[in-house]
Amino acid sequence: MNSAVEELLQRSRALGSDPRNTNYAGGNTSAKGSAPDPVTGSDTELMWVKGSGGDLGTLTEGGLAVLRLDRLRALAEVYPGVEREDEMVAAFDFCLHGRGGAAPSIDTAMHGLVDAAHVDHLHPDAGIAIAAAADGPELTVRIFGDRVVWVPWRRPGFQLGLDISAIKAANPRAIGCILGGHGITAWGDTSAECSANSLDIIRTAETYLAEHGRPDPFGPVIHEPLPETVRRERAAALFPLIRGLASTDLPQVGHHTATAEVLDFLSRAEHPRLAALGTSCPDHFLRTKVAPLVLDLPGDAPLDEVTARLRELHARYREQYAAYYARHAVPGSPAMRGADPAIVLVPGVGMFSFGKDKQTARVAGEFYVNAINVMRGAEAVSSYAPIEESEKFRIEYWDLEEAKLRRMPPAKPLATRVAFVTGGGSGIGAATVRRLSAEGACVVVADRDFAAAEKVASELGETALAVAVDVTSEEQVTAAVRQAVLAFGGVDLVVNNAGLSLSRSLLETTLADWDLQHDVMARGSFLVSRETARVMIEQGRGGEIVYISSKNAVFAGPNNVAYGAAKADQAHQVRLLAAELGGHGIRVNGINPDGVVRGSGIFASGWGANRAAVYGVEEEKLGEFYAQRTLLKREVLPEHIAAAVFQLTQLTQTTGLHIPVDAGVAAAFLR
Structure with a gap:
């Protein structure tokens, strides 16, 4: 890496990592130097400058625009005047050196036309406070003397670059300037000097404000903050x-x-x-x-x-x-x-x-x-x-x-949507979280196992929130929905996925078995749907609720009375809520999976062993067994259920529907 580039990146990251110096993605830095021309091999004067849209604190070499200085400076000779200065941005493309690099920003002229090897343009709060003060020019002289020069407001562009270049030439003692209503610009012969000059302007402004400012510039307190x-x-x-x-x-x-x-x-x-x-x-x-x-x-x-x-x-x-x-x-x-x-x-x-x-x-x-x-x-x-x-x-x-x-690239299908997925820490829930996130949604990973929820959410950055919730608890559901609202502003899509299953015959099923499965799936889905529907109605933007039910909601199998009855309850909740919430633009649909063995939390917790025993197959071959009894002879995976959830979000005129995702089980065909 060219030494000028290396110094520029180090300086940029140091300045950009401190919010006192500039805001996120704000400002730009540059360095001038030489590098071999790829055609002639002779040294060519170049400028490296942060490109459009980049962030100083995380700047990489790929975020720099690289321009030939001779061509950039020659633009001053063909500049058509301030009324047409926007045309100069397209001209920057004809000054680019080599292949790749970032697109030059509007501030490129400021860096190229100023006669200094290194230039920083930053947006520090203290600097803008002077720039946005009614008597900014007088304050600039009072604070900095002739070391920093006031530049009246001008929209960023080629003319501003010419103005600053002229001001630097006319003020040889100056280390930089205050740009009226905008920010600061500093320069130096070395990268270290430029950085020192930028920080000198910022820290001097901060000190002046602290030492000379009124203690209550916003006036007396009239509304105390709430506890x-x-x-x-x-x-x-x-x-x-x-x-x-x-x-x-x-x-x-x-x-x-x-x-x-x-x-x-x-x-x-x-x-x-x-x-x-x-x-x-x-x-x-x-x-x-x-x-x-x-x-x-x-x-x-x-x-x-x-x-x-x-x-x-x-x-x-x-x-x-x-x-x-x-x-x-x-x-x-x-x-x-x-x-x-x-x-x-x-x-x-x-x-x-x-x-x-x-x-x-x-x-x-x-x-x-x-x-x-x-x-x-x-x-x-x-x-x-x-x-x-x-x-x-x-x-x-x-x-x-x-x-x-x-x-900018087109928005993803679920951009701006907030999804709340129960049982999101594993199996179908985790696959659904990942798919909805990949399609652009913000996701709330709700699970009783908070560590599992955190693990999934950590993969997705700030677009995901892990919340601990036992869906059988009204208080915990209310608290979890409140967390989702505070994180993203509301909820648009709910996936009622939390579930469990105990595979027992009628005579072996205890009241506790019955209550547990109905509490998690029937009661839990009701509580989550009720609390999130309140949010959706308040938003006034519609929304959708998806129930992950089961083939067993419509198909009667052996040793399955509590699970099948709870799933049938969920399936009818879909119909009831679709009828009730349609007037608010809220769609309610369901998915009936079957045989989702690999990656399934339910099957891993003992259901798989029980089902294998019922059907007389080895547990590790249960997925193959389920696949062979289907019409398509294919195994169903959590990702297939997640894909169905996404497809339901695209069926904007559909409500009250149950979609089988079971590879074809004729006995579970919906009638």
């Missing part, structure tokens, strides 16, 4: 409604944040005024929208009053957002992408943030925390003055941003 237990209960009660409102135009996944910064901001008198001003840094409002929705009631107000008010405020927000779009759209502007809020603030309870997946929802919340920190800093030493609304619109509905969205 943690009460806060979580209220958040869980409100989240499905808020998620449903935020998904009016486009379905969303949610994230709840109740950090000290958020709760303090929402407890103070000035938070409505400041929130209405919106965020400032382009990276912020691209993810948080121009402004949040703010509840104007205390979080502990009566729940019916809060929910009614949230509905009113949401309708007003949509009207105001549509008016914002209408004020600034011009012929050729991209179509409005949706009028729902990305951030909803509830005093005493916290922040609800939304996005197309869990990471996007979480990151949107993180960016609003950045915005709160910026507001605090600006208000502490001046007053918060973000860029003009018209400029925010130019960024939000920029053709270049629209092009970036078009380049």
Whole structure:
């Protein structure tokens, strides 16, 4: 690896790993150096710069765009002016060196045109606080003297690169600049010097804010944060409604944040005024929208009053957002992408943030925390003055941003869906969790064996949550559903899979055997369906419930009375709930598996040995035995059941259906 590249990656990761320096996926870094031309072999001056969409903290060589400096700098001679500067982004492609590498970002000109071997452009909260202060230019001089220069707001692009290049040339003592409403840029002759200059600007700004800032920039406390237990209960009660409102135009996944910064901001008198001003840094409002929705009631107000008010405020927000779009759209502007809020603030309870997946929802919340920190800093030493609304619109509905969205891969079929799978730690449940996750869903792995649930969830990262639940317990089911809601905002798809079986004849079946199997499968499915249906109805977005029943729900076999009766109960729950919940757009269907031996928790726990004894075969050959008695002569695996669950999610006009997945058992044909 080229030494300049190695130093650049080390510097980038060090800067990007500290949230005080820049936000997730925000900012970019570069290094200039030389490398052999692949054709002539002669040294060629190059620039390596973080490409579009990458994250500094995890940057790799593949995330760098590599450009020839001579060609990049020659673009200044053909630059058509600020009215056509967006055309220069396409011209960067003609400056690329070699094959591969990341796509150059809009900030490429800033790095290439500045006469310094190393350049950092970052979005530190302290730096943006100065950049978004009403008297930012005066503060910059007061804090830094002539070492850091103020650059008035300009949308990122080629002209901003020319501006910073000219400012550096005119200010030889300067180590960097404050970009009005945006962030900071620093430079150096070596990678170490550049990093030191970036940190010097950031830490100096932090120190100034700490030493000279007012202690209560957000004003006096008017709403105390609710106690943690009460806060979580209220958040869980409100989240499905808020998620449903935020998904009016486009379905969303949610994230709840109740950090000290958020709760303090929402407890103070000035938070409505400041929130209405919106965020400032382009990276912020691209993810948080121009402004949040703010509840104007205390979080502990009566729940019916809060929910009614949230509905009113949401309708007003949509009207105001549509008016914002209408004020600034011009012929050729991209179509409005949706009028729902990305951030909803509830005093005493916290922040609800939304996005197309869990990471996007979480990151949107993180960016609003950045915005709160910026507001605090600006208000502490001046007053918060973000860029003009018209400029925010130019960024939000920029053709270049629209092009970036078009380049993104299409969404997976279950993107934005939240699935709750019982018995998800093993067998059919684990296979179903993995399949739904692969299709884009967030998944809640619910199992009495928490270690097994955690093992499956750990494979899938932040899109999966493990919860411990005994489905026979009303309290545990309620708590598990609450955990799911707090993690993702709600529930859209339920798979009632938890089960067990004791293979005994009528005379050998005890009352405890009967009760246990009915408690887990009949009672458990009822409890899970009831609690999750409440959430789905509150969301107002429909949903679906899938019961993993059994061939034995319709086929009478020997030594199976308790299991078969419990499965028949589940099968009729499907019909009853399909009839009852259809008016809410909730579909209820079932799957009747048979002979799922390999990977099955039920068969491994003794059912397999009992069934093998009943049929007079060796236990390890039970799967083969079941396969041979089917019409297709094929063994049924957990993955086949998981595939059927997924297919049911695609049958959007189907409810009350039972699908056999048994390789063909004529006696269990549905009539």
